[in-house]
Amino acid sequence: MLRRSVLPRRPTDRVAMLPWTFVVLHLLVFAPGLGAQAVTQGAEAEAPVPQSFDWHQDRAIPPITPWGQPVDVEATRLILSWTTGEEFTNPLVDHLPLQEGVISPMEHFGYPMGMPGVLHTSSEFYAWYEALSASSPRVEMEYLNETEEGRRFALVKVGSEENLARLEEIREAYHRLTDPRITAESEMEELIRDLPAIYTVFSGLHSPETGHPEVTAELAWRVAVSDHPMIREIRDNAILFIVPVTDPDGRDRVVEWYRLHETETYRMEDRKPGPPFWGQYIRHDNNRDGFQKSLALSRQVVELFEHWKYPVGLDLHESVPFLYVSTGTGPYNPNIDAITRHEWQWIAHHEVTQLTAQGMPGVWTHDFFDGWNPGYMVFALNNRNANGRFYETFGNSVPTTMERTVGGNRTSVEWFRANPPYAEVTWSIRNNINYAQSGVLHSVHLVARNRDEVLRNYWRKNRNAVERGRTQPPHAWVVPTEQLRKADATHMLNLLRSHGVEIHRAEAEMTFGEGDEGISLRPGDFIIRADQPYGPYVRNLMEVQHFPEDAPRPYDDVAWTFPLLYNIEVLEVENREILEGAMTPVIDPVSIPGRVRDLSGRTAAAWWAVRYEASAHGLQARWELGADRPVYALREALERDEVDFGAGSWLLPLADFPEDEVSAWAERWGLEVAAVSEEAVEGLQRRRQTLPRIALLHTWQNTQDDGAIRFAFDTMEIPYAYLPEDRLREGDLRSRFDVILFPEQGRNAGARQIFEGLDPKDGPLPWEPHPDFPSLGMHSSTPDMTGGMGYEGLAALRDFVQTGGTLIALGSASTVPVEFGMVRGVSIRDPGGLFSPGSIVRGEAVQAQHPILWGYAAEFPVFDRFGPYLSVAQDQRENVILRYAPADRVFMSGLVLERQGLGGHPAVVSVPMGQGNIVLFGIRTLHRNQTRGSFALAWNAVLNWDGLEMAPTPATAAADAASGEEP
Numbered sequence: 010m011l012r013r014s015v016l017p018r019r020p021t022d023r024v025a026m027l028p029w030t031f032v033v034l035h036l037l038v039f040a041p042g043l044g045a046q047a048v049t050q051g052a053e054a055e056a057p058v059p060q061s062f063d064w065h066q067d068r069a070i071p072p073i074t075p076w077g078q079p080v081d082v083e084a085t086r087l088i089l090s091w092t093t094g095e096e097f098t099n100p101l102v103d104h105l106p107l108q109e110g111v112i113s114p115m116e117h118f119g120y121p122m123g124m125p126g127v128l129h130t131s132s133e134f135y136a137w138y139e140a141l142s143a144s145s146p147r148v149e150m151e152y153l154n155e156t157e158e159g160r161r162f163a164l165v166k167v168g169s170e171e172n173l174a175r176l177e178e179i180r181e182a183y184h185r186l187t188d189p190r191i192t193a194e195s196e197m198e199e200l201i202r203d204l205p206a207i208y209t210v211f212s213g214l215h216s217p218e219t220g221h222p223e224v225t226a227e228l229a230w231r232v233a234v235s236d237h238p239m240i241r242e243i244r245d246n247a248i249l250f251i252v253p254v255t256d257p258d259g260r261d262r263v264v265e266w267y268r269l270h271e272t273e274t275y276r277m278e279d280r281k282p283g284p285p286f287w288g289q290y291i292r293h294d295n296n297r298d299g300f301q302k303s304l305a306l307s308r309q310v311v312e313l314f315e316h317w318k319y320p321v322g323l324d325l326h327e328s329v330p331f332l333y334v335s336t337g338t339g340p341y342n343p344n345i346d347a348i349t350r351h352e353w354q355w356i357a358h359h360e361v362t363q364l365t366a367q368g369m370p371g372v373w374t375h376d377f378f379d380g381w382n383p384g385y386m387v388f389a390l391n392n393r394n395a396n397g398r399f400y401e402t403f404g405n406s407v408p409t410t411m412e413r414t415v416g417g418n419r420t421s422v423e424w425f426r427a428n429p430p431y432a433e434v435t436w437s438i439r440n441n442i443n444y445a446q447s448g449v450l451h452s453v454h455l456v457a458r459n460r461d462e463v464l465r466n467y468w469r470k471n472r473n474a475v476e477r478g479r480t481q482p483p484h485a486w487v488v489p490t491e492q493l494r495k496a497d498a499t500h501m502l503n504l505l506r507s508h509g510v511e512i513h514r515a516e517a518e519m520t521f522g523e524g525d526e527g528i529s530l531r532p533g534d535f536i537i538r539a540d541q542p543y544g545p546y547v548r549n550l551m552e553v554q555h556f557p558e559d560a561p562r563p564y565d566d567v568a569w570t571f572p573l574l575y576n577i578e579v580l581e582v583e584n585r586e587i588l589e590g591a592m593t594p595v596i597d598p599v600s601i602p603g604r605v606r607d608l609s610g611r612t613a614a615a616w617w618a619v620r621y622e623a624s625a626h627g628l629q630a631r632w633e634l635g636a637d638r639p640v641y642a643l644r645e646a647l648e649r650d651e652v653d654f655g656a657g658s659w660l661l662p663l664a665d666f667p668e669d670e671v672s673a674w675a676e677r678w679g680l681e682v683a684a685v686s687e688e689a690v691e692g693l694q695r696r697r698q699t700l701p702r703i704a705l706l707h708t709w710q711n712t713q714d715d716g717a718i719r720f721a722f723d724t725m726e727i728p729y730a731y732l733p734e735d736r737l738r739e740g741d742l743r744s745r746f747d748v749i750l751f752p753e754q755g756r757n758a759g760a761r762q763i764f765e766g767l768d769p770k771d772g773p774l775p776w777e778p779h780p781d782f783p784s785l786g787m788h789s790s791t792p793d794m795t796g797g798m799g800y801e802g803l804a805a806l807r808d809f810v811q812t813g814g815t816l817i818a819l820g821s822a823s824t825v826p827v828e829f830g831m832v833r834g835v836s837i838r839d840p841g842g843l844f845s846p847g848s849i850v851r852g853e854a855v856q857a858q859h860p861i862l863w864g865y866a867a868e869f870p871v872f873d874r875f876g877p878y879l880s881v882a883q884d885q886r887e888n889v890i891l892r893y894a895p896a897d898r899v900f901m902s903g904l905v906l907e908r909q910g911l912g913g914h915p916a917v918v919s920v921p922m923g924q925g926n927i928v929l930f931g932i933r934t935l936h937r938n939q940t941r942g943s944f945a946l947a948w949n950a951v952l953n954w955d956g957l958e959m960a961p962t963p964a965t966a967a968a969d970a971a972s973g974e975e976p
Contacts, residue, residue, distance in 0.1 A: 058275045058435065060125040060410050065089040070104070078236045079107040084115040091123050091439035093410065097331075098443045099367035101237070101450055108234035111145045114227060122227040123439030125410050126272060128219055128264045129226070131160055131257035137226055138165050138253060146170045147233040147244065154309050157289035158787075160257040162309045165225075167232045168248035172205050179204060179248070183318040186464065187394065188542055189472035201464040207319035208453045209250040214296055214306070214386060216259030216287040218327035219267075220404045220441040225251045225325070228446050232453075239454050247457035250319065255386075256295060256306050258784070259287030265782035270774075271407045280407060281771050285709050286788055290716035294937055299384040299392075300550070300569060302507060303720050303938045310389050315509050320467040321396045321456055324387040325445055327404030330415045330430035331371030332444045334360045335399045337380035340560045344549040345383070345391050346470040352396050352463075353380075356452055363451040369444065371430030376423065377401065379564045381556060383549055392546040393509065394470040396463075402445050403436055410437040471542045478539030482583035486551050487515075487528065488535040492578045495601040495679025496626040497941060501575050502535055502599040505550070511541045512599070513592035521584040528580050535599065536592050551579065556904035566847025566874065568903025569939065573849045573870040576623075576942025603680035605672045614684035617661040617671050618647055620654040622680070623864025623945035629725035630678040631659070631952055636700040638665045642953060644694040645858070650685045657863025657949070660695060696956045701747035701815075703729040703951065706737070709776070709794035710766050714753035714820070717938050719788075733789050734766060737802030742809040748954045749809060750947070753820030753933065756875045760828035763821070766797025807831055811923030815954040817947065823929040824877055832920045832927050834885035840878045843910025847874040848903025851894035852916055852932070859890050860953035861919060861928070864945055868894060870901055871916060871932045872940045879915040879931045891917040891932075891946075917946065919957055926957045 068089075070082045084105040092098045105121055107113060114121050117137050118129075129137075135150075142148040147170060153162040166173060182200050185192045192200070210228070212221035232240055232249050243249070254260045266284040274280055288295060291304060298307040314322075334357040341350050357374040364372040383392050390397030405411050413436045420429045456463050478484060488498055506512055512535055519530040530536070537547055549569075556567040572579035605617075621627065621642075634640055641660040646653070661671065663684065675682045705722070707715045722729050730746065742749065754763050767774070772795030778786035798806075803825075810816050810831070818826055827835050852871040854862050871891070881889050893899050896912025905911060918929045928950045934943040950957065 055273070056275055056409070058410055058412055061090040062093055063090070064095050065092075074104070074106060074237070076236050076238065081105045081107050081113060081115055084113070084121040088121050088123055088439055091125055091410075091437055092443060093435040093437050093440055096368050096370055097440040099364070099369060099447055101239070101367075102231070102443050102446050106231070106235045106237075108145075111234050112140050114230060122223050123437070123442045125437060125439075126408055128267055128408050129223065130261045130264050131254045132261075134222060134226055134253050135161075135163055138163065138229065141230055141233065145233045147173065148229065149173055153313070154305065156256075156258045156305050158258045160261070162257065162306070163253055164313065165229050165251040165253060166248060167229050167244075167251070168205065169244045172248050179207070180317055183207070183320075186468050187318045187471050189468060189475055192468070194468075197465065197468045201461050201468075204460075204464055206247045206321065206456050206460045206463055207250055207317060208247050208456055209252070209313075209319050209322040210449060211252045211255045211310070211322065211324045211387070213253070213260050214255040214324060215293060215326060216256055216263040217283050217406045218404055219263060219406055219408065220327055220402065220438050221325035221445060222254050222260060223438065224442045224445045224449075225253055227442060228449060231446070232450075239450070243450070243453050243457045245457070246460045247453055249453060250317075252313070255310070256288050258289055259295075262287060262784040262787075265784045267407055269779065269782055269785065274407050275409050275411060277405070277411060277413065281774060282710075282767050282794070283406075284785065285712050285776060285794065286716075289788075290720045292713050292716065294713055294717075296386050297384055297565065297937055299386055299388055301504070301938045303717070307386065308507075310386055311508060314389055314393060314395070319395065320463055322387055322390045322398070323449065323452065324397070324399040326399055326401045327406075327441070328401045329377060330403040330413075330419055330434070331369070331440075332364065332373075332403075332448055333377050333401040334372070334374045334448065335378055335401075336374045337378040338375060338561045339380055340557050341380040342383050342391075342549065344545040345380075346394060346473055346545065348466050348470050348473075349391055349394070349396050350380075352466070353398060356396075356398065356455060359455045360448045360451050364444070364447055365428050367447070369447070370428050371403075372444070372448070373423075373426035373429065375425035379561065381563055381567060382565045382569070383546075384566070384569060392549065393543060394474055394545075395467065400445060400448060402441050403430075404441055405436060405438065408438040410435060474542050474544045475540050478541060478544035479585070479588065482585070483548075483581045484539050484585050485582040485587045486537045486547070487530055487580040487582060488537070489531070489578055489580065490533050490535070490601050491531065493622045494575070494577050494624045495603060496624050496630075497575050498577045499599050499601045499679060500625070500941070501571055501577065505537065505547070506595065506599065508543070508546070510537065510543050510547055512537055512595040514595055516591040516593055519587065519590045521582060521587060528582055530590075535595070536587070536590075538588060540588055551581070553902045558904065558906060563846050563904070566903070568847060568849045568901075570849055570902040573901055574872070574940055574942055576869055601679055603675040603678060603682065605668070605675050606681075606683040613686045615663055615687040616685050616690055617663060617666055618652055618654055618683050618685045618690075619659040619661065619675070620681045621657040621659060621864045623949070624679070625941040625944040626678055627864070627945050628727060628948040628951065630674070630680065631698070632700065632725070632727055633674065634661070638662075640698050641695040642698050642860070642863075642956070643690075644696060647685070647690065647693060649689040650683070652683045652685055652689070654683075655864065656858055657860065660690060696953075698952060699747075699955055701951060701954045702745065703727070704732040704742070704746040704749045705729050706732045706734065706749050706751045707789065708734045708754060708763060708766055708797070709791065710763070711754050711758065713755065714935075718750065718752055718935055720938060721935065721944075731789050733791050734798040734802060735791050735793070735796065737798050737805045740801070740805045740808065742805050743812040743814050746809070746814060748815050748817065748951055749806070750951070751816065751818045751822040751825070752935070754822050756821065758821040758824070760824040763825055764797050764803070764829065767795040769795045771795055803829055803831075810925035810927055813924040813955070815926045815928065815950065815957065817928045817930070817950050819930045819935060819947070820933055821877055823879070823931065826927050827879075827929065832922065832929070834882035834888075835918055835920065835929065836880045838878050838880035838914075840876065840910035842907035843878070844904070844906040845873045845875065845911060846904060847872070848905050849901040850899050850905060850911065851901055852891050853894045855889045855892050856887070859919070860957055861890050861917060861946055861949045863949055863953075869942065871934070871943050872936050873905075873911065873931075874933050874936065877931055878910070879918055879929060881915050881918060885920070888918050888920050889915045890919050891915075919950075921958070926954075928957070
């Protein structure tokens with residue numbers, strides 16, 4: 010066996026481990042026949058479940074592989090002892106080969122990967138990859154962009170020395186391969202002749218799924234050093250890209266939480282609730298951010314793809330036993346090329362077959378996930394004609410070995426699961442490593458061996474995309490520059506550009522069709538052509554979704570139509586002639602500016618009138634004006650001086666706001682501003698806006714949805730206090746806040762669950778800064794996360810509203826004031842057979858002049874995701890602000906079954922209470938930073954927090970005209 014000097018071990022306080030009696034015994038050299046009981050004897054008193062096993066003790070470990078490579082016998086014996094049974098490994102991963110001069114995990118860490126009780130932080134992984142790349146010419150590592158908290162993303166590349174030496178040449182070839190408009194089929198064949206397939210593996214997206222960063226740490230080393238014939242073929246014909254930790258912020262937080270709280274956990278039922286935050290903003294829904302790219306990790310994933318245009322990717326997850334390989338049940342998204350959908354089957358069945366042939370139970374496909382929603386992280390590949398898939402392996406989250414029970418729906422023999430998981434199993438993190446690593450190696454090998462066909466089909470998929478745009482309508486989408494919500498249209502166009510979508514501007518007028526069916530373009534209007542490689546992705550985002558009614562229940566949201574979510578005007582062009590029209594590619598960021606109308610002849614002007622448009626950017630635009638200078642909101646329409654602005658429009662005194670400032674502000678936010686005289690506004694009801702002191706209330710049980718709101722506030726630079734539920738008990742909220750925004754708490758959360766919070770049996774459970782664990786105690790803090798808001802918290806919320814505050818409850822958070830009796834005459838109703846699993850539906854104004862609806866039309870798109878569904882007593886009907894349109898017109902995109910359970914029912918209710926108000930949203934108005942067209946419903950409630958009474962009717966306005974300005 011090769012012997013080399015061992016690098017100094019990392020400081021022990023940076024490695025998460027079980028008690029030292031267990032660790033020291035494990036690091037002893039195992040003698041043949043030494044029993045597991047002897048090995049774990051020191052730990053047995055503390056661990057109710059064995060942490061090492063002796064099934065392998067009669068097996069001799071050859072010091073040399075059949076292909077003549079030295080084996081690290083000591084490390085091999087350790088990984089076998091941490092594997093709970095012979096069937097949970099195979100000859101591909103059951104040993105650790107050595108290569109002269111290349112550092113091994115044993116040398117770097119002092120133990121191989123998969124040691125019970127051990128997890129590593131992002132910086133510890135990066136130190137390993139740095140050491141590996143420094144010692145092996147087959148490995149390169151580079152740091153990429155920063156996370157929100159200042160950590161770095163990284164990319165590790167593993168391949169032959171020859172392929173790594175020509176990476177830039179390979180990258181340029183992929184850019185040519187993926188654009189059939191410049192690369193003919195004959196040139197494609199030349200390109201792929203010696204082009205290696207780049208296969209990218211992502212690990213650690215969901216931070217509590219802790220095993221896979223450990224997997225890829227060993228995978229990189231194994232692919233770099235092993236001379237196994239299969240791995241040599243991988244190196245020669247493919248390049249393995251690894252993103253070691255897709256969410257470094259979340260990884261470090263979860264590992265530090267484990268080190269502080271979970272090192273003695275050996276049963277799933279004894280696990281404590283995990284850290285309340287993963288990354289800076291979002292927890293599990295970081296895998297639902299593919300459209301909006303709110304998160305740094307989402308932007309990094311897209312940027313990485315756009316830089317390399319690699320053809321295959323795999324995202325590693327943990328949930329179901331023992332290894333699920335994604336294909337999904339369908340219905341598959343119809344805009345994903347049919348080749349890709351069949352490649353999913355081809356690769357998945359190869360992985361299942363190979364691991365099953367190795368005797369590994371519980372490897373299956375099909376019956377998990379659907380393949381419909383293209384907003385998942387790995388769909389960044391599928392949306393761009395590459396192939397993106399994922400794994401789910403069985404993980405304990407904490408790295409100790411545990412006894413696990415598997416649900417019966419995962420243990421039956423089915424056509425897609427011929428060798429199912431066991432009903433009961435002893436499971437270790439090393440088992441997890443063995444399964445995931447084996448699957449990846451077989452998957453990469455399949456792609457490497459069929460490299461030419463994979464790359465040829467990659468070109469074909471891009472060709473199909475362009476041809477579909479040329480031959481099948483719609484052929485383009487037009488975003489007119491003349492529309493109300495210019496800033497929102499600007500945002501959508503720039504988001505599309507950041508996705509790599511090509512956008513053009515019309516150079517001349519164009520007209521297609523006649524009469525009401527005709528479409529006219531003006532010079533400067535934006536055109537999104539369908540005949541581009543990302544044409545199917547554009548089609549996906551622009552068209553209406555129709556999830557099949559007879560399909561299996563969907564895995565997630567079923568609608569994402571951008572024009573509806575943004576509530577902007579986008580024209581669909583079915584006439585192919587538009588592709589021949591005069592247009593210019595957009596190179597720079599898009600801006601659709603607002604304007605101040607010409608002041609000539611308006612010497613008597615006294616006010617700037619600003620048309621209010623219910624833009625997602627309205628809150629930021631208003632906040633930018635500040636609180637010191639007066640800004641008034643009109644409570645009725647302004648229809649004078651050639652101005653026709655609706656209720657909610659703003660009045661800025663000309664004397665307080667210089668023209669150059671207003672002009673730049675209007676241009677920046679896409680607003681229309683006109684100078685009007687004192688006479689023009691005389692008698693119009695108006696209220697001076699008071700910018701509120703905002704609290705964003707969060708529970709310790711669910712910070713998922715409030716993270717999206719924190720992101721919105723932070724990016725808009727809106728000041729707010731992040732208020733934990735336990736701080737409600739301090740009372741006196743009204744002295745500190747004017748508005749409390751209570752976010753969605755999860756689709757299945759009811760009032761009691763929200764009220765009770767985390768179970769006190771797990772307490773005290775502090776979330777506070779810790780000198781040894783710098784990732785903990787961030788964003789918010791408490792000495793004990795358990796116990797919920799308590800009755801004192803409920804009373805404090807009641808008193809806050811009674812004394813003049815406004816409570817805005819979103820989604821399931823609305824159940825708290827409703828079911829605990831804070832509002833009368835409102836209840837949560839049973840919608841019967843209604844099924845609306847994340848769909849765009851039509852909202853209908855009930856109180857059209859109410860401040861919450863300012864800037865909106867009589868009907869507009871809103872988003873429904875399982876309610877909650879509100880019911881209002883007859884004597885409280887005047888408090889219904891927005892309802893769902895009638896059942897025959899309520900559907901807009903997605904899936905709504907039994908629509909009578911939705912149509913005509915309340916969607917937004919505003920209830921006066923004492924001196925304040927409670928606003929209840931049944932719709933998802935701030936959902937995942939996606940539902941931007943309905944953001945302004947919440948922003949209107951915030952900006953008009955002290956004026957949420959109904960705007961006057963024309964009759965009452967005339968009667969009150971003498972009173973002038975409202976207080």
